[in-house]
Amino acid sequence: MTYIVKPRLHHPKLPTNALGYTHRDYEGSVSTLCAGCGHDSISAAIIQACFELSLPPHRIAKLSGIGCSSKTPTYFLGQSHGFNSVHGRMPSVLTGANLANRDLIYLGVSGDGDSASIGLGQFAHCIRRGVDMVYIVENNGVYGLTKGQFSATADKGSSAKRGAVNSDSPIDLVAMALQLGASYVARSFSGDKAQLVPLIKAAIQHKGAAFIDVVSPCVAFNNHPGSTKSFDYVRDHNEAVNQLDYMVERDAIVADYAPGTVETVMQHDGSMLRLRKLALDYDPHERISALTYLQQRQAAGEVVTGLLFVEADHGDMHGYLDTVDSPLNTLGEAELCPGPDLLERYNAAHR
Amino acid sequence: MHPTDISNPDYFHKVVDCQWACPAHTPVPEYIRLIADRRFGDAWAINWESNVFPGILGRTCDRPCEPACRRGRVEKEPVAICRLKRVAADNKGDISRYLPAIPTQKNGKRIALVGAGPASLTVARDLMPLGYHCVMFDGDSKGGGMMRSQIPRFRLPETVTDEEVDIIVDMGVETRFGPGGYVDSLKSLLAEGWDAVFVGSGAPRGREIEIPGRQEAGAHIHIGIDWLSSVSFGHVDKIGRRVIVLGGGNTAMDCCRSSRRLGGEEVTVVVRSGFEEMKASAWEKEDAQHEGIPILNFLVPVEFTHDSGKLTGVLFEKVKAEYDEKGRRNLVPTGEPHTHVPCDDVLVAIGQENSFPWIERDIGIEFDRWGMPKVDPKTMQASLPHVFFGGDSAFGPKNIIWAVAHGHDAAISIDKFCHGEDVAERPAPGVTLVSQKMGIHEWSYDNDISNDLRYKVPLRDLKVALKDIRTEVELGYDDKLAFLEAERCLNCDIQTVFAGPLCIECDACVDICPMDCITFTDNGAEAELRTRLSAPATDFEQDLYIGDSLKTGRIMVKDEDVCLHCGLCAERCPTGAWDMSKFLINITQAGTACRSR
Ligand SMILES: Cc1cc2nc3c(=O)[nH]c(=O)nc-3n(C[C@H](O)[C@H](O)[C@H](O)COP(=O)(O)OP(=O)(O)OC[C@H]3O[C@@H](n4cnc5c(N)ncnc54)[C@H](O)[C@@H]3O)c2cc1C
Ligand SMILES: Cc1ncc(C[n+]2csc(CCOP(=O)(O)OP(=O)(O)O)c2C)c(N)n1
Ligand code: SF4
Ligand code: SF4
Ligand code: SF4
Ligand SMILES: [Mg+2]
Numbered sequence: 001m002t003y004i005v006k007p008r009l010h011h012p013k014l015p016t017n018a019l020g021y022t023h024r025d026y027e028g029s030v031s032t033l034c035a036g037c038g039h040d041s042i043s044a045a046i047i048q049a050c051f052e053l054s055l056p057p058h059r060i061a062k063l064s065g066i067g068c069s070s071k072t073p074t075y076f077l078g079q080s081h082g083f084n085s086v087h088g089r090m091p092s093v094l095t096g097a098n099l100a101n102r103d104l105i106y107l108g109v110s111g112d113g114d115s116a117s118i119g120l121g122q123f124a125h126c127i128r129r130g131v132d133m134v135y136i137v138e139n140n141g142v143y144g145l146t147k148g149q150f151s152a153t154a155d156k157g158s159s160a161k162r163g164a165v166n167s168d169s170p171i172d173l174v175a176m177a178l179q180l181g182a183s184y185v186a187r188s189f190s191g192d193k194a195q196l197v198p199l200i201k202a203a204i205q206h207k208g209a210a211f212i213d214v215v216s217p218c219v220a221f222n223n224h225p226g227s228t229k230s231f232d233y234v235r236d237h238n239e240a241v242n243q244l245d246y247m248v249e250r251d252a253i254v255a256d257y258a259p260g261t262v263e264t265v266m267q268h269d270g271s272m273l274r275l276r277k278l279a280l281d282y283d284p285h286e287r288i289s290a291l292t293y294l295q296q297r298q299a300a301g302e303v304v305t306g307l308l309f310v311e312a313d314h315g316d317m318h319g320y321l322d323t324v325d326s327p328l329n330t331l332g333e334a335e336l337c338p339g340p341d342l343l344e345r346y347n348a349a350h351r
Numbered sequence: 352m353h354p355t356d357i358s359n360p361d362y363f364h365k366v367v368d369c370q371w372a373c374p375a376h377t378p379v380p381e382y383i384r385l386i387a388d389r390r391f392g393d394a395w396a397i398n399w400e401s402n403v404f405p406g407i408l409g410r411t412c413d414r415p416c417e418p419a420c421r422r423g424r425v426e427k428e429p430v431a432i433c434r435l436k437r438v439a440a441d442n443k444g445d446i447s448r449y450l451p452a453i454p455t456q457k458n459g460k461r462i463a464l465v466g467a468g469p470a471s472l473t474v475a476r477d478l479m480p481l482g483y484h485c486v487m488f489d490g491d492s493k494g495g496g497m498m499r500s501q502i503p504r505f506r507l508p509e510t511v512t513d514e515e516v517d518i519i520v521d522m523g524v525e526t527r528f529g530p531g532g533y534v535d536s537l538k539s540l541l542a543e544g545w546d547a548v549f550v551g552s553g554a555p556r557g558r559e560i561e562i563p564g565r566q567e568a569g570a571h572i573h574i575g576i577d578w579l580s581s582v583s584f585g586h587v588d589k590i591g592r593r594v595i596v597l598g599g600g601n602t603a604m605d606c607c608r609s610s611r612r613l614g615g616e617e618v619t620v621v622v623r624s625g626f627e628e629m630k631a632s633a634w635e636k637e638d639a640q641h642e643g644i645p646i647l648n649f650l651v652p653v654e655f656t657h658d659s660g661k662l663t664g665v666l667f668e669k670v671k672a673e674y675d676e677k678g679r680r681n682l683v684p685t686g687e688p689h690t691h692v693p694c695d696d697v698l699v700a701i702g703q704e705n706s707f708p709w710i711e712r713d714i715g716i717e718f719d720r721w722g723m724p725k726v727d728p729k730t731m732q733a734s735l736p737h738v739f740f741g742g743d744s745a746f747g748p749k750n751i752i753w754a755v756a757h758g759h760d761a762a763i764s765i766d767k768f769c770h771g772e773d774v775a776e777r778p779a780p781g782v783t784l785v786s787q788k789m790g791i792h793e794w795s796y797d798n799d800i801s802n803d804l805r806y807k808v809p810l811r812d813l814k815v816a817l818k819d820i821r822t823e824v825e826l827g828y829d830d831k832l833a834f835l836e837a838e839r840c841l842n843c844d845i846q847t848v849f850a851g852p853l854c855i856e857c858d859a860c861v862d863i864c865p866m867d868c869i870t871f872t873d874n875g876a877e878a879e880l881r882t883r884l885s886a887p888a889t890d891f892e893q894d895l896y897i898g899d900s901l902k903t904g905r906i907m908v909k910d911e912d913v914c915l916h917c918g919l920c921a922e923r924c925p926t927g928a929w930d931m932s933k934f935l936i937n938i939t940q941a942g943t944a945c946r947s948r
Contacts, residue, residue, distance in 0.1 A: 003792050004798060004919075005799075006863070007800035008865075009866070010865060010867075011886040011913055012425065012913065014867065024865075031863075031923075034925065035922065035923045035925045036859045036923070036925025036926070037859070040862050040863075040923075041858045043862070044862035190858075193858070219857065223855075231855050
């Protein structure tokens with residue numbers, strides 16, 4: 001806990017974005033999480049991504065459940081819409097909000113307990129419906145807020161702070177997201193903003209269900225030897241398959257890459273992703289081979305990070321359901337009450 | 352880049368921009384905190400120790416600290432460092448307990464001090480507690496030098512000068528003041544066998560202007576500094592209705608403002624240069640304009656006009672600034688017709704010169720071709736080893752705080768010289784670095800950052816102020832304003848100290864820092880490194896703090912430039928790799944601490 005408010009003064013030469021805002025304008029209130037928590041770095045990455053994309057803060061809705069991770073929306077985007085739901089229920093609230101107003105940018109922020117334990121079903125359905133959103137899990141392998149019990153993503157054999165060994169098999173949310181049809185899947189590390197920020201930017205621009213699993217050490221309860229979610233462990237075992245340089249417009253492929261090591265992916269809105277391959281045999285367009293690769297490397301003890309899967313022209317829930325194009329709150333009486341004739345015809349169709 | 356050596360006292364000293372810029376290295380943030388704490392006596396004592404004249408300087412200092420103040424880099428204006436000093440002096444109460452004891456048993460060394468200005472007074476202040484017998488000479492009948500003779504009373508009441516001069520004289524300095532105190536031959540003085548002689552005789556001569564009419568209309572053309580001292584000593588108490596002041600320095604500002612108080616109704620300042628390039632401090636120009644004094648620029652005086660021996664005005668040539676290929680400025684005539692400004696009196700304030708008619712050139716003191724004595728800038732020693740110079744007499748006219756700084760340096764040299772030591776060997780400063788942590792989020796200083804803009808010092812009503820030249824214009828900050836202004840100080844002496852081996856590279860400090868000071872990155876050469884930090888680091892005068900021993904092999908880079916010393920980095924650090932530590936540097940003064948034996 002910090003008692004003073006973060007000073008309003010900022011660096012006099014701070015860059016501004018297309019809206020004239022500095023990154024400071026995308027901050028929230030000062031974090032009440034433990035000093036050093038990985039979650040705070042993820043908040044900083046979200047701030048940076050939204051700043052760089054020049055997003056108008058009032059067009060963003062941030063939704064979360066319960067947990068230290070789910071508290072973080074208070075600490076970023078102070079001018080955006082927010083909803084702090086019941087434990088594990090963020091996906092349903094987000095789905096409903098998205099159905100009602102498809103014009104906002106949806107940011108679902110959750111924890112491994114919130115999504116892989118109590119909220120596993122909610123997580124699964126939200127992903128398989130293809131809700132257009134960015135779903136971020138701040139994954140520390142424990143229930144941080146309730147003082148460090150193993151969560152469902154804790155690796156089998158890893159130990160808790162006081163020495164207890166986890167005997168249950170872990171849930172891999174990345175593998176589940178791939179199986180459930182997410183059209184953008186990535187994993188990153190809170191301690192690597194150079195990797196994380198472009199992944200968040202591309203996920204925001206992606207239309208469809210974008211899922212990012214961010215390993216985020218809990219400094220209070222899961223940053224000891226024996227943990228597989230500690231700063232040291234992740235740094236030692238991090239295997240990035242690629243490095244995403246997010247680009248808004250098409251520009252020349254930089255020449256100093258060896259041929260075959262750079263790939264450009266066009267998103268539905270025309271924005272470009274430039275992907276530098278680090279594992280040359282990894283293909284982020286192949287769902288099945290991606291899954292196999294991930295499981296092999298995971299078995300070898302590696303934490304695979306990077307943009308793991310992307311399907312540019314996937315579509316989203318509104319497309320599947322053929323919903324009305326405009327947000328419900330903009331519909332007038334004429335659209336909402338189309339009259340007795342139409343009602344009669346509709347009822348007749350069901351007889 | 353190499354990791355920063357924070358054991359070098361200069362490193363953290365530079366971070367305290369104000370203290371570094373102050374010639375006497377006054378611990379500014381330390382006294383400002385004491386003012387906020389209403390410990391005015393303690394705040395005064397810290398000042399007195401460093402700069403000897405808190406009450407005088409709190410009203411008149413040239414304040415080199417303020418342009419350096421970090422606050423001026425993060426918002427519009429620096430902290431009012433100078434006027435806060437006055438608050439300490441105004442409210443100090445009984446200060447007798449802060450004064451050093453003067454030994455009754457003297458050390459047998461006799462020192463002559465020529466002149467009783469701030470330089471000599473500082474030497475005496477530093478040497479008296481060590482048991483020296485100091486004899487101070489001055490042709491004026493009271494001590495203070497130009498602080499008394501030149502600085503007008505409406506800026507500096509004589510009671511303040513009296514008090515601060517007396518503290519020193521009352522230490523038992525033997526004074527030879529008045530006409531008999533004027534030293535007319537250094538040779539004869541040296542013949543009296545002093546252990547050391549300090550020359551603090553100032554820069555007493557005002558520069559002349561040689562244009563037609565100067566002789567004929569001479570009765571109403573006055574040299575600024577001579578006129579000001581006549582005013583100060585009560586020999587002059589009025590001036591004509593229309594006055595022209597020639598010159599754009601601080602003396603000109605004092606001349607015009609004094610004229611306004613002695614009957615000058617239409618007082619005009621005329622400068623050769625542009626308004627911006629005038630030598631006077633911005634605040635002095637502002638004060639003059641506030642008193643209804645126009646400043647005309649780009650006008651070069653060519654003639655004093657007169658009628659049957661009486662001055663009628665000044666004729667000016669109009670000029671403009673042109674820059675040659677080397678960027679040097681030349682003032683060239685515009686070709687327009689001359690302008691004539693009518694007036695009754697002219698005050699010439701176009702510069703000040705040294706003059707040493709009383710120093711013989713055959714006694715071993717070397718002078719350069721500009722007629723200035725050769726003086727070592729560190730030790731203040733002349734080419735005659737037991738003669739030392741300081742203040743305006745050493746390197747030409749400067750200001751009070753430089754005279755004080757010279758005085759401290761000369762006192763160290765005199766003390767070492769009298770003990771048979773090498774004066775070139777200078778003492779290291781005393782440095783302490785102490786953690787300010789009181790609890791997880793508690794610090795022994797107020798780390799919350801005030802958003803207030805600089806507070807103006809309340810002024811006396813203009814009508815009242817202009818009535819009497821002895822009425823002080825500035826009222827000074829009251830308690831409330833002093834507190835609010837003190838809160839603007841960023842506590843730059845509370846240093847961010849980094850311990851690499853403790854850091855787990857969690858980025859918490861990077862994320863919280865409101866000023867984007869901190870970056871974890873790969874090492875590189877400074878110029879290149881500066882281009883890839885969290886925020887632009889374009890000021891090479893401001894150091895980068897480099898920390899190493901990180902597990903990933905990266906380095907921690909902190910740009911000192913705009914750090915608010917808010918301590919948030921240290922509050923958010925889970926491992927205590929950052930700490931906020933108070934850095935106190937005491938510039939060692941004359942005494943046993945500087946001697947090797
Ligand atoms: C009009 C004016 C306004 C100023 N305003 C400011 C200001 O606001 N702030 C600031 O910081 N500075 C100001 N200054 C500058 C400041 O006054 C001087 O820089 C400072 O006083 C120099 O101190 P000093 O000890 O070297 O000598 P001085 O103060 O000049 O004192 C020298 C003394 O030596 C005496 N003396 C000279 N020759 C002999 C001799 N042969 N024998 C015996 N005695 C002798 C003189 O009578 C004089 O009293 C101002 C100067 C002027 C002219
Ligand atoms: C319905 C319900 N059940 C249980 C809890 C208790 N609880 C609060 S936070 C939490 C776990 C949060 O874990 P995670 O989502 O991983 O967040 P972290 O704190 O680790 O970031 C639990 C079980 C609750 N608040 N509500
Ligand atoms: S308990 Fe763990 S997850 Fe929660 S704030 Fe502290 S470090 Fe972060
Ligand atoms: S004290 Fe720390 S957090 Fe505050 S501005 Fe300085 S580096 Fe940043
Ligand atoms: S907060 Fe502390 S441990 Fe974390 S990166 Fe900064 S200095 Fe290192
Ligand atoms: Mg968790």
